[in-house]
Amino acid sequence: MVPSPPPLTWRVKEPTPEAAAALSRSLGLPPLAAQILCHRDLHDPEQARRFLCPGLEQLPMPEEMLGLPQALEIIIPAIRSGAVIGVAGDYDADGVTATALLVEFLEACGASVVWDLPHRVKDGYGFKPQRARRLAQAGAQVIVTADCGISDHEGVNEATRLGLPVVVTDHHLLPPGPLVPAAAVVNPKQEACGMSVHLAGVGVAFYLAAGIRAALREAGWFKDRPEPNLRHSLDLVALGTCADVVPLVEANRVLVAEGLKVMSQGLRPGLAALAKVAGRKGVLDTMDLGFYLAPRINAAGRLDSPDPALELLLASEEGQALRRAQRLDRLNGDRREVESVIFEQALKCIGDDASLQEAACLVLGGEGWHQGVLGIVAGRLLERTGRPTMLFSVQNGTAVGSGRSREGFHLQRALAANAELLTHYGGHALAAGATMPSADLGRLAQALALEAARHLPPDTGQALDIDAQVSLGQLGPQMLEHIGRLAPFGQANPEPMLCAHGLEVDSCRVVGENHLKMELSQDGVRLPAIAFNCDEPWIENGSRLSAAFIPRISTFRGPHLEMVIKDLRPSA
Template structure:
């Protein structure tokens, strides 16, 4: 990002408090992409601004597994994991899949279960209860699985930091194969039979951006290779791994991983597979979510994913994994209906917590002005506090931690979301090391913790001292980067389709942001759900539909409801209502051009 040439459209402070800036791109690289790929200047500039080098444009625009698939052996312990699991398959050893309760865990589990099923084995899935058992494996569960006859446990999207559980597994003779992607501390490699994690300190695969579902997909390739080496495909067909790319893509999108390199290829190709809706669970979920046709990251991340997650948040934790692994359309339909109902309940619970959290923040300047928002209350459901923290982070433009207090147990469970430049996970880990927390950790952008309620104020002060300067710098750098200037008349489907060549969008490849200068906001209306809709017009007679989601009570929504002439910024979406092939602008930010710092 750069403000070297002045703020874009002169917006030095928008209604969200940000400056606008042109997304930075080297002019020479822009010209190279134009000439080599035959792109328009705005599209070539968008490509260059995303760090795509002069010889990388073709692969970026057409990411394939053939070009980007890593050697499975480059992952530490991958070959060992494949040997253990194929050997267990041949010898008939009892296996259990143990996965996290979120989408990434469910998608990872379904891939392994489906590969085993293709090889003639049905492997049960164990998903821990979010409230009763918490995240990841523990000694009690491992002992119970061993007592029930399990000889091998495959942990997916968890286990890399489960020192106590894995030590117990070794003691009782339970072999554990860990497939994970979470950050690990240097020197802390737990005693697993095999531990595959591109983010373990001694892994040299260079695939640290992968979700667990991506690591699981590479595991399937290693399993195929090992089974082929042993001659297991002499009497049965080799599983075609491409059929499960939809699951790998689902995990990548819903776990908000960087969509670069191999992970981009997984997502791009996986969305094509998803678009065939051959997985009965995804098809049933798409039906209840009213999704059809071409699948996008939006469908995966905002329609399918939240429904799968709803089971782990407020219902039964195993529903998502069961849905994604079943081949029975009737069972899939029943599970999808149950998850859809739970998702509706989750939304109501979530909105209630958001409303209460916002009220607490706005009523207490000490909370509102802190570098990190820390808000706590009794009874807030552990399954929604992470979502609420993300909403608060978006609304108040600073890191946020939401803590639900269990008064009977005398413990608060918290979840936090951060902003670029503020390493929240490291700060939470430091607070744990200082003895302020019962447990805590995470990564730069997200963290989880448990705490005694009486120590919340001390913890808040600790974060302010540790992160105050980082947050101030991050706030100064909190710039909305603009890819191109549009007009209501010129914003059409051809423009949207041209920039869609940059998809799939996500971290590492942000969706293009467009700005419209001095457009008139006509007929603003508040819709059910607090959304604000309007029509944008320009002097050339152009008209463009626009919407600001959940904005009614926000400064953005209030500015839009006043109508008049504004600078607007947001993302273009297709508008196919009643057969029209048009577009609408999803408004993210706005500025009044009459203000001195807004043009």
């Protein structure tokens, strides 16, 4: 039997009534909204006011980016002399949007541009030597990377051997040892860089473009040609930033907020077409970007070449954009099918293996499993079982894998502790990847299971952080308007999570495959609620329950407040 995750642990944040009351008085906010701001460490009224009103004037200046002057010394002469600039991006949505931004911007400045994106299986991640050779063959005389390159000494050395100076723009952590030997390195994670360390790759590309534009303006380059409006590129910045799940704080919050405004104007045919095929209407939000648009951009690079995604973003004509968006939509459907097959095969492996059912960390390998979807499936298995999971595609004696973890088990460190088994590895606390000889998968599985057992107490569910306990009577339209001002929501700024007790089920019915639609009441106040993927047979009309939920405005059949349930339990 496949193990089920233990119940979620509700972790209600400690109220700070004095700080919340002071903030409420200063900003004219309801106490609940002020308390939520305090939980985001926004106690100072001026700091909170800036957070609630993000604007471009809050962005740091490009000069704060370490490495920018050296990059301009390479790129500005290339533009002015007519040299061909090659842009080397990555295959995910952040890398594709960063590439689109630089290609579009450089061409608008009058530069000749060629571009190259990696094939996930044939090239692997990063700026590899063969990519330098491809760009050289395409005529590039200068190379600018986008969302990659900080670890790619071999690729940069190959470009240098070919006589092509390389400007690395990246946002990933710097590896130990010497800095990559590029002509310039633009990465906010360098020590002594004054820029926000949270920028995505597309955010770094945006700042490079801003620096280039300022330098060209000072040189009089735009006297005889129109100056590119970088505000029009903020839709790409918003999409790539949300797709890469970087913290939506500081500069990222401003860039995404402004990018959503640009997106609502429908200026980019490719994104308008992508929203159409994804069934998203009206003003888009970060959920639309992260769960509907980004997966379709990523689908191309997950299953094959990412080129169609970039071609969509660069499309200038509506009909062409729609055809390209429809192709990505089909690829996304294919991706879901491939993902579903691997998910079911993995569940069967777990169900047939008693040792896996007891393991604190799941490590599975499958012959020919598609590398492009392993991370997604690992995330689904983590959600299904509550256990950190690594999945490997096995082929010709080599296993290439991706994993997802939960709070309390740092997956990258666990891999580092077993580096002798691995050919390559990397990642973060909650997501990591590795390449290794397939013969050593069993040893890795044992090691990770032991490590996870030490860090994750048995039968301890994942924590669900809750901002406040409320009554339904507190959730009027005005309150929702104030909570909405906390948007854009995302990593490090999640939608407010609330809880309420003693709710009565006035009605309930199953909708879709396994979703529960309810009407909940408390002290005469009645609100609609939806619980997705809910398997709670004890719930019926008249049941009393406690709910952890996100208050959200639903536009289905007219705008109204709806409780989006995240967890349920019986209430006395």
